[in-house]
Amino acid sequence: MQLANDAAKSSGYVPGQPDMWAFVIFESFLFTGYFVVYMVCRTQSPELYLQSQAELSLRIGTFNTLVLLTSSWSVARCVQAAREGAFQSALKQAYLTMGFGFVFLVSKVSEWAQEIQKGFGFSTNEFFSFYYFLTAIHFLHLLIGFIVLGVVVYQLRSPARRSLELVETGATYWHTIDFLWVIIFSLLYVMR
Amino acid sequence: MNASFENRLLVVWLALCAVTIVSLIVGSLDGRVAHGTNAAITTSAIGIAVVKVRIIFREFMEVRHAPILLRRLTDAWVLVTATSLLGTYFAGLAFSMG
């Protein structure tokens, strides 16, 4: 495996199914579409967006980002361990990834709960419509991500399966959740 | 090989976290009370995000070893997203001033 891997590297090596990359690119451009619509709407009434944005907690947003970055790191280590045949360690990293994903999930839900308690719902104003829309569609990708990680764990657990390709494919999906969030974070929490 | 790769991932993770903290600081620069547009904050926020995304692509997702097509495609997405976001932002600014 390692040998093939090295040989492939010189000519270019795609981790996992190239098919998943088609999904990643397509979905990324789709999100760019959503982001641009958000930015265009934002230019129509910047004050409203700025005032509403101040109701979000930048700290929670940063915490979310750090958690997802860490989950990305552990899934990358999971792939690395699986490549080297250290399946126990790979499995541990996969569970760790799930764990960080779960922390993100809980923190996102509690953030929504706080905002709703403060009286900011989906249809309160345009900013909050976009806030709930972008975070929710991202959240949906996260939920699908748990299914994907489930497939990764399922592969790693039995010596009979252990398809490295599927492990890498799952990791590619999980990183997508991460990098999409990075942009969402900058657009909803940080920019002015 | 093993250890070096492990170290590389660690460094990448640390760098990403550090940059995230920078955006936290940048985002707090105006004390979050001014409620004013701030092109400098916006530019650095989107700039930092784009850099982070590219690092995730190159390192975590191993695009740096990938065929040229995939490298180009991911870079194209990063570029298109950055320019369209900043483009709309500055066009909006210019429009509201003019």
Place this chain on the structure above:
Amino acid sequence: MSAAVTVPDAPTGSLWHRIVWHWRHDPKRELWFAWWMMVIFYNLYGLLFFVVTRVQPPPDPAWDVATVVEWFADHHHGVLAGFGIVFVITGFIVPTNALLAYSMRRMSVSRAFAYAYLVIYSLSAVPGMLLTCIALTAGAMRPDRDPELIHWLYDFAFMAFDGTMGVFLIGSLVWMAAILLDRNRVFPKWFGYLNLCNALTEVVVAPAWIFKRGAFAWDGEIAWWINMVVFVIYTTVFITLLRQMIVREDFGTGPLPELAPKEATAAEEGAEAPSGLMGTAR
């Protein structure tokens, strides 16, 4: 069924001759029939909804009653005649559903996927299209109706059109699962993932029930325009892939043969060698 199927070479004469030849001799005629119905009727729907009736792209949900009444007056003849044609042809979409179900039947997965898809897509046209057309017909046929009721019919029509996401959501997910599990290589895996993209756009349309203006309303940039782009890409892709599936079909139960290079470039479908017709038993 005879054991040896001998197929004469496809003629190269006029279009009509070729159609007749395929009708008589092509062992894949049922599949090609369904495929052509799909191509013809998707185009006809586009024509009818965008050009003849001009009810798509959708009008604004934020309009007041008077504007809506005016809109109906503007679209009177187009709606009544155009939807008449829609009512005549809608049923001919069912071979498409049959072909999609057939693609899953050809996979290495349970028949349950094919049957579930067939049922879901068969009922999809009733709320998603026919109710819309019925409501708009009722709205257009009596311009002197109470304007408030015309407004209600307008909402009914466009909410029925946009607001019935579940059939396409579940349908795409069923197809996705079948493709990802399939070992017969009927479709490339990336198309399985594209089904997920399409399914997610059905989630995105749901806010149309909540918003009367903006990006999430039924005519919004996100709920309509971006989704329509995805839908058009998705449809184009599956029409192309289904065509390739038919070309590759060997009527066996094992993996579907790859597209031979000459078949990939040959313009005429169904002209492949007769040796490929008898299925290779597993």
Place this chain on the structure above:
Amino acid sequence: MRRTDGELILLGTLPVVGLIWLSAFLLFPGFVHPMSPTMSLDEIAAFYRDPQNVSRIRYSMILFNWFGVGLIPVLTLIVMQVRRMAHRTPIFSYSLLACAAGGPTLFLVANLFWLLAAYRPERDPVLIQMFNDLAWVTFTSQVPYLIAQSVLLALAIYLDRQARPVFDRWVAHFNLLIAAALVPAAFVGLALGGVLAWDGLLSFWVKNVAIGLWVVVMGLVLRQAIVRERVDKEVVA
């Protein structure tokens, strides 16, 4: 070997369902002399408020509600026969199965609007008129699955190339004829009077007679095909 037990019993429900349909049709006060689309608001309100009419509307529509989908078992029997045809793929049987679901569903939608109109006839006449319109438009124009069903069945028969086809060729021609007879009804919205209106010659009489004729003829043809299949089976066994 295909299992055929019970098919004749399913087919035996057809005359019963047909009889119930016919009586419900006659019971509904607006069918034998079909209601005109040009009735004024007051006339429509009076029609639904007439105590004798309103109970006839309700009971006839409840009957249709019970037995509206009664044709589906028989349509499924047609699908079973199509599966016996000399086709390579189940495209036609899948298509006909899908059609079998579509037609009755749309009929139930029309049925619902009529029942709603009759539920509170004291409602504002404009509302009664709207429910009445929706019911009639749905009832009359919703022929898409019936048309497709006939045309697809005809094509399936034409492609059934074997020494003894399941259905004779004339059944295919007959189905195309029926499909053609149903087409004008789709354009019911175009006119409130004349042959195209929902009480007109083409949209009402030609369409409904065609449906009735189709049910009767297909019932007979189906019976013949099923019986012949059973005889063939016994010979083999």
